[in-house]
Amino acid sequence: MKRACIGACCAAPMQWLPRYRDHLLAQGLSPKTARIYIAKVERASSWCQSKGVHLTSLTPSEVAEMCKQFPYTASSRRQLRTALKHYWEMLGIQGPVKAIRVPPKPAPRWRGLEPEDAARLVKAAVGWHPQGTAVLFGMYLALRREEIATAQWSRFDEFYTWYTVTGKRGYTDTLPVHPVLRDQLRSVRMLTRGDWVFPGSRGRPHITDMTVTNWVQEVADAAGLGHFTPHQMRHTAIAMVNDSTGDLRTAMVFARHRRVESTQIYTRTTAEKLERAVETLDYLAI
Numbered sequence: 502m503k504r505a506c507i508g509a510c511c512a513a514p515m516q517w518l519p520r521y522r523d524h525l526l527a528q529g530l531s532p533k534t535a536r537i538y539i540a541k542v543e544r545a546s547s548w549c550q551s552k553g554v555h556l557t558s559l560t561p562s563e564v565a566e567m568c569k570q571f572p573y574t575a576s577s578r579r580q581l582r583t584a585l586k587h588y589w590e591m592l593g594i595q596g597p598v599k600a601i602r603v604p605p606k607p608a609p610r611w612r613g614l615e616p617e618d619a620a621r622l623v624k625a626a627v628g629w630h631p632q633g634t635a636v637l638f639g640m641y642l643a644l645r646r647e648e649i650a651t652a653q654w655s656r657f658d659e660f661y662t663w664y665t666v667t668g669k670r671g672y673t674d675t676l677p678v679h680p681v682l683r684d685q686l687r688s689v690r691m692l693t694r695g696d697w698v699f700p701g702s703r704g705r706p707h708i709t710d711m712t713v714t715n716w717v718q719e720v721a722d723a724a725g726l727g728h729f730t731p732h733q734m735r736h737t738a739i740a741m742v743n744d745s746t747g748d749l750r751t752a753m754v755f756a757r758h759r760r761v762e763s764t765q766i767y768t769r770t771t772a773e774k775l776e777r778a779v780e781t782l783d784y785l786a787i
Contacts, residue, residue: 521587521588525538529671538580538587544570545584545585556585556588557589559597564596568602578602612730614729616741618724618726621724622640622720622724622726624724628685630688632719632720634686634698635713635716636720637685638652639717639734641682643739643755645735646713646732648666650707652699652707653697661687664678672759714730739756749761752767
């Protein structure tokens with residue numbers, strides 16, 4: 502492979518990291534994802550320095566050797582490959598991306614709650630603020646953990662009937678607010694000051710993602726559900742919308758996905774649905 506080199510970047514690739522962060526954010530990636538990719542590039546750059554090679558002029562064999570320093574998991578290798586791909590693209594370099602081997606991605610599985618358990622969780626959340634309110638955001642709006650942490654009052658309309666959220670890659674969508682969540686919001690609005698639904702502490706404007714995780718687990722414990730994560734609320738909400746409407750397209754809009762393939766991960770085929778589907782194969786009635 503032909504080696505590429507871009508002036509000072511070869512001598513000190515780390516100096517390009519601020520520009521790299523701006524490049525990632527310009528691509529619509531979240532600050533959290535940008536931090537992950539920057540960390541991958543920093544680690545790759547450190548390995549290059551220890552070997553006396555440059556991140557901008559790696560050969561496929563050098564990339565394969567470097568990869569041994571990273572965990573051989575699908576997520577870790579995929580992040581490394583994407584991080585370096587963005588880095589090389591920023592510099593106009595055709596890097597050896599294909600030399601980063603990625604293990605097969607495991608088949609996605611549905612991780613939501615059954616309707617009975619979902620009802621127990623919501624019942625435990627109603628009237629409980631702020632922990633329960635955070636759960637209701639996830640169960641009725643299918644918000645991601647960071648979207649719950651950064652929820653703002655100004656994103657609701659005057660009557661709390663619609664909520665506007667900016668999610669992955671900067672996409673903005675407006676969702677209807679369920680009456681259960683709406684009633685809770687009206688009852689707790691006077692308990693908070695400012696625009697953040699969940700104000701932070703120690704100088705932070707809002708709560709952290711980890712606080713959301715802890716709160717969700719606290720409510721799940723009260724409902725007797727055991728280990729439970731914020732993303733499982735999203736799985737539950739999207740699956741129930743799909744089950745109740747029978748329309749994957751509606752579930753996709755609710756999930757704020759841009760590809761129906763992304764939504765399919767959050768849906769499921771229950772025994773009852775499969776049984777009903779088989780019953781439709783009534784060939785003799787034709």
